[in-house]
Each structure stands twice: as structure tokens, then as C-alpha cells.
Amino acid sequence: MAIGFLGLGIMGEGMAGCLLKDGVAGTVDTPLIIWNRTTSKCHALQAQFPDKNIQVASSPKEVVVGCTTIFSMLSTPAASKAVFEAEDGTLAGITEGKLIVDCATLAESDMKRMNDQVREVKEKGGEFLEAPVSGSKGPAAGGALIFLCAGSETVFNNEIVKSALDSMGKATHFFGTDVGRGTRAKLVVNSLMGTMMAAFSESLALSEAVGLDGNKMLEVFSQGAIATPMFTLKGPKMLTKDHSPNFPLEHATKDMSLAVDMADSAKVKYSVTKCAEEQFKRARDDDELKIEKEDFSAVFEYVHKESSSEFSETRKIG
Secondary structure, three states, rough: OEEEOOOOOOOOOHHHHHHHHOOOOOOOOOEEEEEEOOOHHHHHHHOOOOOOOOOEEHHHHHHHOOOOOOEEEEOOHHHHHHHEEEEOOOHHHHOOEEEEEEEOOOOOHOOOOHHHHHHHHHHHOEEEEEEEEEHHHHHHHHOOEEEEEEEEEEOOHHHHHHHHHHHHHHEEEOOOOOHHHHHHHHHHHHHHHHHHHHHHHHHHHHHHHHHHHHHHHHHHHOOOOOOHHHHHHHHHHHOOOOOOOOEEHHHHHHHHHHHHHHHHHHHOOOEEEEEEEHHHHHHHOOOOOOOOOOOOHHHHHHHHOOOEEEEEEHHHHH
């Protein structure tokens, strides 16, 4: 009855922590078996929860072999593919009764490929559910993610999986048995979020450039129809150049590019988002700013760099 968790990065660490805090895993009867490419992250989680039954595996295959339910949260499509397909990877350990839940944000084709690979060993009983999440570091640690699922109903309706998703999230949505629909939903959400951040950055920069107090404008934003938790949480930090990563800029850019590709395939006009995507790409690739690993709110710094207002010029020096 052990539960497995692959990937303890910005998101995975908090998600695994929720399972431990809520007693869904880490007990005598239900140990949490973990693996991460950087093993020190596994030992750090053990140190954080010294009274929990946490076992560190030497490979993804070892996690899958030792568990019935396995959650995976890798940072990029390349990392997910490498971990999934390695000789000692996730796929190598699938046997009867294994339930694989992948929570990463990948391309739709990536999720479909992994589902097909699991189905190839379906005679052994493996099942796959895509479950990308809406939320960043804070919601991951606080159990407030939103899961956007598609794929195996067997996995989705499994009581242990339900308990785990309830522990790690505040809402779970099922978009049907066609793998890829969960990813489509996630890319729509993230592309909208990125576009909002790009516009917010420009509006905040404009406010200060024309002599308005940034904090006062944040208060105004919070009181009208455009109020959103993202502006409330990110705005004050952006004004003080605090872009500690909750959702890294490089990952946000990747998601926006995937969404733009999806829109092109669907023959949908996505021009506003395409403009925002280009801005994110330029910010990510800026060799002077070097902000690709900062929070996606750091696109605000790129806006100021490309602006020549007196305020922006002064802010650059400061």
C-alpha cells in the first residue's frame, strides 16, 4: 500500500509534504517512497518529517516496484521523458495494479505518448492518469492546487488516489478518458495567466512612469472588476524587485509556447497571447537580466529594461 512520489522540485516538495502532513502517506502501513534526481532533496524531506515513514529509492523503477500508486512531478518535458523511459525509469517498473498519476505540465503529445507506453504493458495491469495542476509553490505547499485530470477512470476513482488529490489540492476536475484534455485545460489556464502578467507588468510600469504611486495603484486594482489574487500577491513584490521563484519564468514561457502551438493547431486566433509569449521569450533569453530562473513576475524587469521613461531609467540604476 506504499505511495510513490517522483520529483521533489519547487512543486513536488510541497505536494509530497501535504501527503505526509495529512497522513495519506508516511505511516507504518503506507510509507512514502520518494525519488529525485538530486538525492539531497529526498534527505531534506526526511529531515523535515523525522517521524514519518519515508523511504528513499535509488531509481524511479524502484519507486514503481515498491508502490501501488505513483505520483510524478517533473519540471520539463525532457526531464519527464528521461525519467519515464530510462532503463531504470518509471515504465520499467510497471506491473499489475500500478497506478501512474503524472502531474507535470507537458505537451499533449507527451501525455499521449506516456499513456500509450503504459497501455503497451496493459496486460500487466498498468493504468495512467494525467493530472497537471493549476497553482504554484505556495498552493502546492498549502494543499490548494487544482488538478485537471483525464485518462483512466480506474485511477481517477481509486480511493487512495482521491485521498491524495484531496490532500494536495482544493479542487479536482475530470475532463474525460481522452488523455490530453487535462493538458489542454492546463495550457489554456497558464497562457491566460502569462498574458495577464505581461499586461499587469506594463500597466504597473506605466503607473509609476506617469507619477502614480505603485502601491496605491495596487490598491485600486484590488477594488474593481480587475481584482485577482495574482495581482494582489505578486504586485508588492514586483515593486521591490522580489522575484523569488514560485513559478519560474522559463517554465511559464514553455507553457505559453505550448499553448500558442495548441491554438495554431486548433486554428484559433491567439494574437494577444502570442505577443505576451514573445515578451516572455525575450525576457527569458535576456543575457543581461538573467532572470529565466526567477519567478515569472520578473517579466516586469524586462518591461523596465525596454522602457526609457525617467522612472524606469532611475529604477535600473537603483
